[in-house]
Amino acid sequence: MVLEISSNPLKEESKISVLFVCLGNICRSPTAEGMFRDKVLVSGLADTVHIDSAGTGDWHIGRPPDVRAQKAALARGYDISDLRARQVSTADFDEFDYILAMDEQNLRDLHAMRPNTFRGHLGLMLQFSQSNDLTDVPDPYFGGEEGFQSVLDLLETASEGLLAHIRDHHFVK
Numbered sequence: 001m002v003l004e005i006s007s008n009p010l011k012e013e014s015k016i017s018v019l020f021v022c023l024g025n026i027c028r029s030p031t032a033e034g035m036f037r038d039k040v041l042v043s044g045l046a047d048t049v050h051i052d053s054a055g056t057g058d059w060h061i062g063r064p065p066d067v068r069a070q071k072a073a074l075a076r077g078y079d080i081s082d083l084r085a086r087q088v089s090t091a092d093f094d095e096f097d098y099i100l101a102m103d104e105q106n107l108r109d110l111h112a113m114r115p116n117t118f119r120g121h122l123g124l125m126l127q128f129s130q131s132n133d134l135t136d137v138p139d140p141y142f143g144g145e146e147g148f149q150s151v152l153d154l155l156e157t158a159s160e161g162l163l164a165h166i167r168d169h170h171f172v173k
Contacts, residue, residue, distance in 0.1 A: 016170050017050040018162070019092055020125065021110060022102040025055030025085035028137050028151055029102060030065040031073050032125060034080035035152070036159045043163060048171070052096070054088035056109040061085055066141065072148035093118040100125040100162075103136035126154065128161035 020032035033053035040049045064070070065080050073080045090113055092099065097120040101107035107124055114122060126134055137154050140147030 014170075015048050015050055016098070016166055017096045018052075018098040018100065018166075019088070019096040020051075020053040020100050020102070021056060021088055021106055022053075022137075023055055023106060023139060024057050024060045024141070025053055025087070026060045026063060026066045027069045027139065027141050027148070028155075029053035029055065030080050030083045030085070031069050031078070031148075031151055032100075032102070032137075032155050032159065033083060034073055034078040035076075035155055036162065038078055039159050039163050043167070045163075045167070045171075049166065053083065054086050054092065056088055056106050058087045061087055068140070068145060068148050069151075072145070072152055076152055088113075090115055093120070096120060098123075098162075098166075100128075103139070125158050125162070127158075128165060129154065129158040130161055131157045 018036065020029040020036070022028040030053050033051055037051045040046055040051065063085050065083055070081050088110065093115050099110060099120060099122045101110055101124055104124070107122070110122055124135055125137060126132070132154070134154065137151055138147065140151050
């Protein structure tokens with residue numbers, strides 16, 4: 001998969017912001033948020049990268065991640081139990097440099113609400129993965145435990161790719 005993303009190097013004191021988006025913000029996007037937050041912390045960039053997640057739908061606002069998502073994430077060392085679902089808003093386009101959808105439908109919904117003034121990157125999370133040809137992180141909500149494991153596998157490689165991209169393209173060396 002070829003990754004073509006424009007970016008501008010920032011001064012070291014500048015902060016990069018990343019928003020992960022799925023449908024209800026209780027499975028895929030909070031898993032991505034928790035996982036990426038941990039990877040950013042380990043990399044030493046926690047003070048320079050702001051991370052959040054949201055859903056395009058409003059069904060789960062204020063609720064914690066799905067219990068199955070929490071259990072699967074915790075088994076891999078990511079505690080997402082403190083996260084709460086929220087709905088994406090047009091204000092997010094002012095706040096975030098990267099808005100990354102988990103699938104094509106959510107990306108279409110985000111494009112529909114995107115203000116003309118947005119200058120960040122709006123795309124798919126799996127654009128940052130070099131280990132597969134998939135475009136969508138499948139929604140595990142109506143499936144079994146194996147779906148949550150698959151989400152974690154996909155997000156692991158994409159998170160590593162995203163972190164490498166941010167490090168390589170945004171911070172003055």
